[in-house]
Structures are given as C-alpha cells and as structure tokens.
Amino acid sequence: MLRWFRAPATETQISHGQRLWLYVLCVIIMVLLVTPTLIVIPMSFSDSQYLEFPPENWSLRWYEHFFGSAEWMRATKTSFTVAFLTMLVATPVGVLAAYGLHASRVRFVRAAYLLMIAPMMVPVVLVAIGAFYAYVKLKILYTVAGLVLAHTMLALPLVVIVTGSALKGFDMQLEAAARSLGAPRWYAFLTVTLPQIRFAVVTSALLSFLTSFDEVVVAMFISGGDNPTLTRNMFNALRDQIDPTIAAISTLMILVTTVMMVLVQVFGQQRKPPPE
C-alpha cells in the first residue's frame, strides 16, 4: 500500500500519494452522480406516505396504485406505443439521410447536415409550441401519429450523428466493388454497407426509443386527451405534490433505460478488432 502511494502515477512522475485528493474528489463526484437516481428505487418500496430511506416497512402499495390506475396505464401504453413507433420511423429515415449525406457529397451537404442537427440546438420549448400550433392546424393534436412525427424529428439528429460517424469509418470502396461486380446500388447497400454499420444502426434505434420515451416538454403540449404520455402525467403530478407513486414509476423507467442500455452494450457495440 505504502509502495503504491510513492509509485509514480503518470509520466510526470507525480506519485499516487500526491494525487490522493484527486482520487477522493472523483470518487465523491461519481457517488453523487449515481446515487440520487438509485436511491429512488428502495424508496419506491416503502409503505409510508412520506418517502423515507431506508423504508421502515416494505410494501408494493405504490406499484399496486400505479398498475391499478386506468389513467396511469393509458399513459404508459401511449408512451410505449409512441416510443416504439418513433424507433421504427426514425431509424430508417435517419439512416437513409446519413447515407445520402455521406455518399452524395454535393455542395449543400453541410447545410443539410446543419438542418439535421437543428432539432438538438433549437430550444425544446420553441419546438413544443411550434408543433402545438402546427398540429392544431393539421388537426393531429393529441394523436399518436402527431407525437411520433415530433419525436422522430427530435431523434433524427442522434441517428444521423451515430450512423454518420460509423459511415465515416466505413470504406466506401467496398460498396463500389460490389457495384462493379453488378450489384445494384440498393443491393450493395443492403448486403455490404448495412452489415458493416449494423452496430451503429442498432444503437440509433435504441437511442430513438429512449429519446421518445423520456421526452417531456413537447409531450406536455401535443399529448393529452386520450393519448397523454407517461412523462406528461408525471410532470403534472410533480408540480402538485410529492406522490410516492412517482417513485414507483421512476423505478420502472430506470428499469426500461437500463434494459435499453444493456441492449446497446450487447448488440450495439463493435467487437474490438485484435491489435495489429
């Protein structure tokens, strides 16, 4: 242990002991990053009306309340439906766009790329009231289709960025080779390019799902009526009081996120090539 303290930590020969403050600080920061979210999980199993930690009596009453409430169930169904459809729409549209921008190399590609990532840069409140207005005119306010359109738009930058950076690492000559052997472009894309960027495509799909599932502000404006989303109802509940049911829902949402992230790790990551 003492030897470790004196051992050089970096190329500048600073010892671990001299940097102990950094290690302590960083561990504290990492604990602070993770615990607030995780602490909600045990709290949600408390029997008490007031959120306590650790809970004195354990119970599932807040989960029963959630699963027993028609209103919460309807919101949950809307959220899952919209997120799933957003994933189905945003992924092909975004991948096509990324491929088109990457392969075409026309002069206005840069402008088009900026347009693609604009949904990330425009303040989301502005997106929300703009969509609200447009949807009133188009008569698709409070519909699943409207939500899917708006969420797809919000997810597009992520898909274009993730897929686009994978395409940058892909050798387009492989596709050219396939085409010179007689494959039509779409066939070359499907059989040569797509398998090479499949990890990025899977990641994009899962990120689109999460983008939609977690989205609050736009849903606040354009979801409602028969189709409120889970986040919309949660936000409204938060403004009123601290309802322990929210802790139960939060726990379930953390579960969904975790499952998605594990899927990204399992299916979305390229196996590291062996070192050359």
Add this chain to the structure above:
Amino acid sequence: MPTSRVNETGLRLDDRLERLRLFGLSSPAILLILVVLVIPVGWLFYVSFVGADGQFSLENYQRMIDRASYARIFATTFKVSFLTTGICILIGYPLAYFMSQLPPRLASLCMITVLLPFWTSLLVRTYAWLVLLQRQGLVNDWAIGLGLWDEPIKMVHNMTGTLIGMVHIMLPFLILPTYGAMKSISRDYMKAASNLGATPKTAFWTVFFPLSTPGLFAGALMVFILCLGFFVTPAVLGGGKVIMVSMKIVSNIELFVNWGAASALGVVLLSLAVIVLWVASRFLNLDQISGGGH
C-alpha cells in the same frame, strides 16, 4: 476527338445526377424537419411581429424592454446558465482527467457512472433531487444526524435546488467531449515535458491543459446552450422562484394564451443560442460537439 469529349460531359452529368439522387435519400428526413420544426418556428417568428390589432408591430419586443420583469427573467436565465456551466467545468474537468488516466477497464467502469445518469430520464433525476433535498429529505436528515447543521435547510424550490439539479443533468455533456479530447493527447508529450525538467504542475498546465481545451470548450458550449433553453428542472426544482425564459414562454401560452409574447421570447431565446454558437464557432471547431458527444 469529339466522341471522348461527349463521353466526358456525359459521364460528368451522370455523376451529378447520381449524387443528386443519393442526396434525395435524405429528403424524408429533411421534409420532416421542415414540416415539424422549420415551418412552425418560422410561423412563430412571423407571429412575434404581429400586434394585438393584427398589424405589423414591434410591441411584443417593446414589452420585453419596457417591463422590468422581463429583464429579471433574462438575468436569471444567464445567471443559471453561467453558474451551471462554471460548476460543471469545476467538477467535470477533474473527473474527466481522472478517467483519462485510468487503465481501460477501470475507466469504462467509471464511465458507467457518467453514462447511467446520462440515459436515465431527466424527469426521474429531477424527481430524485426533489425527494432528496426537500425539508424532510434525506440530505437534511443525514446532515443534521451528522451534526453538519442544526435546522433543516431549504435546498429545493429555490436557486440552490435548481443549480444542483441542472449541474447533475448537464455534467455528462461536459465530461464526454472533455474525456474524448484528453484520450487523444499522446502521453509522450507529458513524458517529454517532464524529461525536459518540467514539474508535474508545469507539465500539466503548459502541455496537457491547453491540449484538452478544445473538448472542454465544446462541452461547456453545449452545456451553456442547453441551459439557456432548459425547462423541466428549473420548473420543478425552482418552485416558481427561479423563472427562466423557457418557463415564461410556457406560461405565456398556458395561462395567458398570448402567442405574440411567447413567440417574441422564443425568437430572442433562439437568437441568443445562435449568437453564442456563432461566436463560439469563430474560436473552436464545432464538429467536436456533434462528433464528441455520444
């Protein structure tokens, strides 16, 4: 040789057509962004210049100058954005540095602590802080139990709570690009610096830090821009005491149904974001943001 000339122009034309056709693949995405984002925001832009009588007018902007409450809202927005960005740099930079020095396996383990909150719903995290920081909350209970302070401190429904929540949510946006920039710094530079007699401190500040600034600036810029338009966290943790521009926009629509006022505020907010981006783009390479984030 006229035939080859014809072939050449023909080929070039074919190539152009082919590229345009490829570009057409992105048309569904472009169309969607136009219909759901650009046209509605353009309409808001138009509405912001229409007065109550339906004529062209600047009254919606004049109101922002005349009323002191608007100046306060903009001041709050900038204050929250600057403070959040500053605290994120102070906390995020050391952590990114720490992770960049670790062996890969440990580093990816630590990375989970950054990515886990990053992908957890923002609403869930905001709710968690609301629960932790409330008067009877865990932080007060433990601090009093440990003797850090005697009476419950009000940490939520005010600026403190807002900042704590915002920093927690923004931190990954700063750490990820900073970490990326740090990882790309060759360790040989530090070796060379110390070989030439630099103390660890000098080597860090004159070699490592300057090389890491592109990532740090890109991250800080991202955080600042996101803070300017932030809504959920200040709305929940601010308890009505921290009013940011985005919240005023929402209340203008929800409470007063005043599209003109809301649009004008939105236009100003968007312009601020664009100006900040434009100024920043003159000093650093913006591709870092889109490339370094995820």
